[in-house]
Amino acid sequence: MAVSSKKVRRAKKIGFYTTMVLFLCMTLFPFFIMLMTSFKGTKEAISPHPTFFPKDFTFQHYIDIFNPDIFPFVDYFKNSLIVSLEAAGIAVLLGIFGAYALSKLRFKGRMTINASFYMVYMFSGILLIVPLFKIISSMGLYDTLTSLVITMVVQTLPTAVFMLKSYFDTIPEDIEEAAMMDGLNRFQIILRIIVPLAISGIVSVFVYCFMVAWNDYLFASIFLSSAEKFTLPIGLNTLFSTPDYIWGRMMAASLVTALPVVIMYALSERFIKSGLMDGGVKG
Structure with missing residues (x-):
């Protein structure tokens, strides 16, 4: 009984943290895209083949x-x-x-x-x-x-x-x-x-x-x-x-x-x- 209850608590904790991580990923994803776009060049930002990370980082926009x-x-x-x-x-x-x-x-x-x-x-x-x-x-x-x-x-x-x-x-x-x-x-x-x-x-x-x-x-x-x-x-x-x-x-x-x-x-x-x-x- 003690072992099974311990497994249940561990499963609940894993489920809770997994849900929180997924929620944070969905919430922060638009900000991540904004951040990466701010480091992209003008042509790369409007490229028909977008990438998550900029190929050439630039601080010119800032x-x-x-x-x-x-x-x-x-x-x-x-x-x-x-x-x-x-x-x-x-x-x-x-x-x-x-x-x-x-x-x-x-x-x-x-x-x-x-x-x-x-x-x-x-x-x-x-x-x-x-x-x-x-x-x-x-x-x-x-x-x-x-x-x-x-x-x-x-x-x-x-x-x-x-x-x-x-x-x-x-x-x-x-x-x-x-x-x-x-x-x-x-x-x-x-x-x-x-x-x-x-x-x-x-x-x-x-x-x-x-x-x-x-x-x-x-x-x-x-x-x-x-x-x-x-x-x-x-x-x-x-x-x-x-x-x-x-x-x-x-x-x-x-x-x-x-x-x-x-x-x-x-x-x-x-x-x-x-x-x-x-x-x-x-x-």
Whole structure:
């Protein structure tokens, strides 16, 4: 019996890892093709007899995307970084105070406001274009990065509040009561107690807001019209719209554009794990 159960567990483990490997292969295969294409020459990339690996490796496409005469990648990257960091930072900052109020304070209409966040998921962001466009235009902010920051905050703030409230709900009220007995006010409690204990959730929300702003194409295409203010998604679209389709250059630009989000996820994972351990010790 013991031998048979051991074989069953081993078979389940082999089946699990085999399934995971197959799933990863299917998921990463398009990125592998993009990576290999970015190292191929222009003629080889459109060859009627494609190969997985390039016959002659070339880094020319990566050099080209950093050439401002060919593709102003650095300018687009800077614009995207400014919008994403500002929008994520504002959304998280406002979300912390909003989520704390909904989680820890008792006031009339709290449950109604809390339930209204579920309604956000019922509507597409495209429904906000017309009212936001009128507001942005009346404020004189059309064709500015500020307009995009505002729209990204509007897009991500409800989710930020909803997610952070879920984290704050797990923090015992006894900790707050003890802090109040020590003479801390609400603002000090948020900064010294709530934020350190919920740091993993705050980092997760920041990464989510950053990713939404970084990948946004819809609002950027509407609120921006000057080429020098384009973000990376709009810049990539202009690269794809050129008469000469240089696939290696397009794949190189797409991969480099995705790197910041990948790096942020990798760094935040370690930060979240350390935050969970620190929170467990503090609790």
